[in-house]
Amino acid sequence: MLSLLAASACVLVGCIFVPSAEVFRLSDQYLPLWNETPGQFSDYSVENGKYIIDPWVYPKRMGMYKVLLNKTASYFEKFAPDNEQNFLWGLPLQHGWQYKTDMNYFLCALPFLAAVDSGIMGISSDQVLLLPPSKDQTKFCLNVSSCQSSFPSTMRKWNALYQHLQSPSSSFEDLLKYLWEAHVSSLKDGYKIFEDRLEYYSKPEAGFGRDWCVVLDYLAAASFPTIFSTVSEFQQALPPRVLVDGDKAPFISNFTDLQNILLLGLNLLHKVDSATGSLSLTIWKILMKTQAAKMLLLEIFEAILAIFNPTSLG
Known part of the structure; x- marks a missing residue:
């Protein structure tokens, strides 16, 4: 079982860890319309002392990340x-990948x-309001207080990340742990609310969505570094x-x-996870308890990338 798990994990993310300053500069390739998105609060409209943001318009939401x-x-x-x-x-890069499937x-x-609430954004908690969608409005929180009320655990995890980020003694590795705890919690909040929507997708797409939710737990345990270079490399395989x-993978011709x-x-790892009861x-x-093990895993992934995608190492 261990050998199967290791093989699944290597196949899963064997393409992700190749830091590249060149890739970092190619933001437009991985972040559609990045240069046209807002980059500061003053780029958004203001009403009654609040910044009004429409997250259902792609550039406006991408601007929140910027x-x-x-x-x-x-x-x-x-x-x-x-x-x-x-x-x-990693957040805007994933949004760029999901340009057509938002x-x-x-x-x-x-x-x-949560960043606004933590004070790291330089404005008060009541100064931002997100506009609701045209449908299913009650499923979405739109400001700090409503998100705290609807998703208290996840908001606390994001806030903990920002509080530790502001501490001079926090290491990159420790911060990654806080990031992944908050990231996985956010995804699972959304998955619980919209799991029933998967039935409206094709069987392969719905299966991919379920596989994706499972694999994030493994990426989180490995503290996958969601910096620009690693995520942009990873997305070449998505x-x-x-x-x-x-x-039907591995026979999708295009x-x-x-x-x-x-x-x-992804599918193999999901099956292993289900068969073993996690x-x-x-x-x-x-296995991922030590930093040495994580670094060894990344070295293995880099070697696998060289096999599947050798041009990316040139």
Whole structure:
């Protein structure tokens, strides 16, 4: 079982850890319309002393991430210049990947509003209001207080991250743990509310959504560094479109070998997790207890990337 778990994990993220300053500069390739998005609160409209943001318009939501990255940049200077080690890059990169399948509201509103509440954004908690969607309005929180009321545990986890981020003694590795706790909690909040929506997707796409929720627990245990370079490399292996009936990895003709293998690996890991009653996750967490083990895993992943995608190392 251990060998199967290790194989699944290696197939899953064998493509993700290749830091690259060149990739970091290619923001437009991975973040559609990045240069057209707001970058500060003053770029949004103001009504009754509140910044009004419409998160249902792609550039406006992407702007929330840009503001968050700009406001937190100074706290990451001790790790690397130019905001390169800001692990919040993973949030807008995922949103860019989901340009046409926008389902990440809770991975935007909760981290953004928790940052406002923590004081790290430089405004008070009651100065931001998100506009509701046209339907299902009661399922979404729209300001700090309503998100705290609806998702208290997740908001506390994001707030804990920002509080530790402001501490000079916090290490990058410790901060990653707080990030992943908050990230997984946000995703599971959204999944609980919209799990029934999966029946409206094709069987392959619904299966991919379920696989994705499972795999995040393993990425969290490994403290996968969600900085720009690693996530942008990882996304080269993600499906470039919504899966449709008839798509079956590893035989999807218009997907790359890497994308096919990743889909197969995601599903395999989900099956292992289900078959073992999540015992595989418990074992994985034990294996990932030390920083040395995590670094060894990343080295293995880099070697696997060289096999599947050698041009990315050039």
